[in-house]
Amino acid sequence: MVVVAYGVIIPQAVLDLPRLGCWNIHASLLPRWRGAAPIHRAILAGDRETGVCIMQMEAGLDTGPVYFCEKTTISQFDTAGTLHDRLSDMGAQAIAKAVKLAAENRLATPHNQDNTRATYAHKLIKSESNIDWQQPAADIERQIRAFTPWPGSQTNIRGENIKIWQAQVINQNNHKLIPGDIVYADAETLIIQCAQDQLKLLEVQRAGKKRMAIGPFMRAKSDWYSHE
Template sequence: ESLKTRAAQAQLAALAPDLLLVVAYGLILPRGVLAIPRHGCWNVHASLLPRWRGAAPIQRALLAGDTQTGVCLMQMEAGLDTGPVLLTRRTPIIAEDTGGSLHDRLAALGGEVLGIGLARLLAGTLPAAQTQATAGVSYAHKLDKAEAVLDFSKPAIELQRQVRAFDPWPVAAAEIAGERVRVWRAQALPASTATAGTAPGGMLGATRAGIDLATAAGVLRVTELQRAGARRISAADYLNARPELRARR
């Protein structure tokens, strides 16, 4: 539960570790722990440092509209993800990526980069750690469930990113024609003359293709959603349950 106590650090030191490995650990290691292994402590971090230091780098990259991300194998120091980087692997962020799909791809890359780092350490060919740049630093603050509520006073493209980033947790939420639902899939569409005069969040149309909602800029088409206490369904199935909405064209 904590590595701050003398007893915990003594127990760890008694193992005489060569190296400590940290992956998705939510606490900062105390200086006393960092000094225990003879090769120090490594962290596998799911971003291209110094961008997105902190707790939620995967989701923050999606929310920001980043086009690429990756994994860094980092030599840990006292700061929050500030240590020098040993190895890096990159991957593009594609239009279909969600928080879940990107997590899984980065997990695989993390395993790769860690395996390479360990092999090079054993062979004595580990490259010198590179100090992180001082420019481009950003922090990936921990996710809050309140962030999942879609604010239609924002542009549609930002809301689409929210939906993708918060899948599978905490899942985007919105109100559609008076009903609160979870939104699993949505697409940003350009504005048209039909959107003029409709307040953000107002319904513009409801067809089997999706439910179109007005935003500050553009249209958000919801294509997969979930009612309270029910399973995920397509927009077409949702309209079967709420046929009164289908007349809104």
């Protein structure tokens, strides 16, 4: 039996039924990011690489021995969506490899995980999608990518509730402003001060509307910059 992203701990009595046990395709480099949201947590943490592991399931949460892992780099442009799709392809190839090796009696004995190095990828909750401008711009930019396509990262700017889908860190500070203040705005640009550095918004979404580039959004917000 093969399981992927099942979300429920399977009883040991069930795990013992198949002759070769139950295998899991897990989207992280175990023991890092055991749990429900390994892709999102890897991006949030600023990890440079991740991957998929083929593991033997046991009653614990992603604690079983690992047959092998395949790695991939997390780029500065990866979102949870792009990384999910890449890891899905890698997982399909990895499980096919594992089945072939097992059929040929060439699958190596799985190795136990180092529990002292384990971290947990707790399930996302919607309140995490709220942007805290008291955080560094780099952390917020990672949050935006980690929460794309779900649940999105939302904020309120001058009374307008918006989701931010893409942004760029600007390594500058204006110490006269507080986090969340607009640094600069014109018909094509919106830059927000963060606790450290600034964030240039590139793609946003108004409540109930479609995603759009920042230019069309700002051209409808001339009152934000016409007097600045």
